[in-house]
Amino acid sequence: MVKERARILVVGGGYVGMYTALRLQRKLKRELGRGEAEITVVTPDPYMTYQPFLPEAAAGAISPRHVVVPLRRVLGRCHVVIGEATAVEHAERTATVTTLATEEEGTGGRRVAYDELVLAPGSVSRTLPIPGLADHGIGFRTVEEAIGLRNHVLEQLDIASSTRDPALRDAALTFVFVGGGYAGVEALGELEDMARYATRYYHNVRPEDMRWILVEASDRILPEVGEDMGRYTVTELRRRNIDVRLGTRLESCADRVAVLSDGSRFPTRTVVWTAGVRPHPVLAASDLPLDGRGRLKCTAELAVEGAPHAWAAGDAAAVPDVTAAEPGRECAANAQHALRQARVLGDNIAHSLRGEPLETYAHAYAGSVASLGLHKGVAQVYGRRLKGYPAWFMHRTYHLSRVPTFNRKARVAAEWTLAGLFKREIVSLGSLEHPRAEFELAAGGKPSQDPPRNPKGSS
Numbered sequence: 001m002v003k004e005r006a007r008i009l010v011v012g013g014g015y016v017g018m019y020t021a022l023r024l025q026r027k028l029k030r031e032l033g034r035g036e037a038e039i040t041v042v043t044p045d046p047y048m049t050y051q052p053f054l055p056e057a058a059a060g061a062i063s064p065r066h067v068v069v070p071l072r073r074v075l076g077r078c079h080v081v082i083g084e085a086t087a088v089e090h091a092e093r094t095a096t097v098t099t100l101a102t103e104e105e106g107t108g109g110r111r112v113a114y115d116e117l118v119l120a121p122g123s124v125s126r127t128l129p130i131p132g133l134a135d136h137g138i139g140f141r142t143v144e145e146a147i148g149l150r151n152h153v154l155e156q157l158d159i160a161s162s163t164r165d166p167a168l169r170d171a172a173l174t175f176v177f178v179g180g181g182y183a184g185v186e187a188l189g190e191l192e193d194m195a196r197y198a199t200r201y202y203h204n205v206r207p208e209d210m211r212w213i214l215v216e217a218s219d220r221i222l223p224e225v226g227e228d229m230g231r232y233t234v235t236e237l238r239r240r241n242i243d244v245r246l247g248t249r250l251e252s253c254a255d256r257v258a259v260l261s262d263g264s265r266f267p268t269r270t271v272v273w274t275a276g277v278r279p280h281p282v283l284a285a286s287d288l289p290l291d292g293r294g295r296l297k298c299t300a301e302l303a304v305e306g307a308p309h310a311w312a313a314g315d316a317a318a319v320p321d322v323t324a325a326e327p328g329r330e331c332a333a334n335a336q337h338a339l340r341q342a343r344v345l346g347d348n349i350a351h352s353l354r355g356e357p358l359e360t361y362a363h364a365y366a367g368s369v370a371s372l373g374l375h376k377g378v379a380q381v382y383g384r385r386l387k388g389y390p391a392w393f394m395h396r397t398y399h400l401s402r403v404p405t406f407n408r409k410a411r412v413a414a415e416w417t418l419a420g421l422f423k424r425e426i427v428s429l430g431s432l433e434h435p436r437a438e439f440e441l442a443a444g445g446k447p448s449q450d451p452p453r454n455p456k457g458s459s
Contacts, residue, residue, distance in 0.1 A: 006037045006353050009095060009114035010078075011085045011282065013043025013071050015338040016120035016314035016345070018404070023346025025077040028353075032077050037353070039078040040112065042085050042097055046071055049143050052335060052399045053412070054183075055371060058146040059190035060425045066411045067143050069404045088286035090117060090310055116309050116349055119288070119296060120342075121280035123315040123333070127273065132254030137273045140187050147429075149272065153191055154198060154428035156269055160209070161202045171267040174211045176258045178250045179274035180221030185233065186371050187274065188214055192242060193373035198426040213243045215250055215260060217275070222378065224334075224368040225385075229378045232387055236372060277333075279316055291318045301358040302345045311349060313341035313361075323364040337363060339402065369395040 010021050021041050031037040047068035056062045071080050083099030086109055095117070096109040125139050138152065139145045156172040163169050175195075177188045196207040214221070214237065220230045221244070234244050249261040250271070258266045279294040288307050289297045296312040297305040298319045304310035313319065319331045319341065331337045344361045351358050367381035369391060377392035379385070386394060396416065403409055 005035070006031075006115045007113065008037065008039045008116045008118065008349065009112060010039065010041045010118040010120065011088075011095065012118075012120035012122055012280075012314075012316075013041055013045060013048055013080075014120065014122045014314070015048070015335055016122075016316075016342045017041060017043060017118070018048040018069070018071060018074065019339060019342030020118055020120065020313070020346045020349075021075050021078050023343055024349060025075065027346060027350040029077070031353075039075075040081060040114075041071065041075060041078050042081045042083055042095070042112070043071065044082070044084050046080065046082050048074075048404065050399075050403050050408075051141070051183075053403065054140065054143065054146040055186040055190040057143060058140075058150045058187060059194040059373075060150065061190075061374075061419055062412055062415055064143050064147050066408055066415065067146075069408060074405065085121070085282050086285060088117070088119070088282065088288065090287055090307055093117075093309070116353070117311065118345065118349070119283070119286070119304075119310065119312045119316055120314050121282050121316055123277035124280055125273065126276040126278040128275075130250055131252040132256075133250075133271070133273065136253050136256060136269075137271050140183050140272055140274050141277075146187075148433060149187070149191070150194070151428045151433070152270065153195055154426060157195065157198060157202060157205055158428070159269075161205050167267065170211075171256060171269050173205070173209050174213070174258075174266050174268040175270045175272070176213045176215065176250075176253075176266060176268050177272045177274065178215045179276065180214060180216030180218070180244075180246075181274065181276070182222070182224065182368075182370060184214065184216075184272070184274035185222055185237075187272065188212060188242065189237070189372035189376065190374075192240065193376075194424065194426070197424050201426060208241065211243065211266070212241070213245065213258075213266065215245050215248050217247070217249045219246050221246070222368075222370055224332075225370060225378050225380045229380055229385055229387065233370075233372065233378050236376065236378075236387075277315065283316060293318070300360045300362075301348055302341060302361055303348070303358075309352075311345055313345050314338040317341075319361060322360060322362045331361075331363075332365065334368075335402070336366065369398055371395045 010017050028037045047070050049068050053067045057064050057067045083097050085095045085097050087096040094111045094113050097112050098109040160169045160172040177184050192212050199205045199207050222230045222233050237244050252259040253271045258268050288304050291297050295318040298317045300320050300322050302313050315333045321329045321331045340363050348358045369379040371377045375389050375392050377395045378387050379391035379394050
């Protein structure tokens, strides 16, 4: 039994936010039933996105709705608020939250009081002041961006197939990806695979007409899978005629021309930015201690240092790695740690409320897997290196076991099975980005080029 009534505020509905709230509603089931505890989850989306499946969703191997988990269905004992925390005053135990309703009402953010705080807002794209990036760059962190990128790539094939302008054709068939981490390499591998397959249905576009370029500022890609597997990945990509530029930066993409630091210039209509992330801005708008990289300073019990009743994990937290041989090392910001940290975090909040001793988070890194397209991949797991089909199969098996809910596991497995029996879908639904355009035009108005204010939908 908890010592006193507890209001628990969870900021963020990603890996850490959802799994922590899920753990809490199990651990505090009786307390929630008796009204001794309440859990509020503040999240900008009504769903949790399983990001490792975004490349396959972009390639059409998985339906977009199966990449996300509806929070209201999973967190039935929690109060889910669709909005964002813009500031946290932990000294007063309050957070400022804006929702769709407060935007419509014009009343500004409202203050939400809490007793226990879980900060798990995740991260946002780390961009640089590169000319043209804000106008022409495409991100790859959300399911909306993944499906938008798929539609965009197929649209470029349509443009190339129908134009009589050689310069426009070349620009449409040139695809530049910036960032050699998981997101960039997997997105490039899956989309190149899909586009190469799609060209068989175009009478005047061949796979060799396309130019795919991967730009990475460091001297290696996929550092998570080890140096040897990183070199193998470069070789495998180049074997597929993908231009891998190591030690190179994007200097500009203004006027739809990608200018690289090595002097190369590529007219292109596609620049995908996957060059890293940074902590969510709400961390800087709090009175909690941050490290040099803007993350919350945490203990091995996932409590924020020097801030009782504040907890954090995942991308937003600097958590010491107690399993590392070298002192001072921190846990990597990846899904493998986030999922496990969320379980310990939920348990520790329950322990704290009941006056019980806390658990220490300890997990030795097991390894990494990455997909490079259909039946292609690399992996380094427990010191063993795999490549090709075995690594791709391990990638799918691992992530199928980790995607939340049996419902999603069954649907994803069914889609993979059907994809093995039938041909790929190569349909572009770009009109989904502006669904009212046709009606507005028919009604005598001018179609809006702006996306809807709330494209997230509902759970």
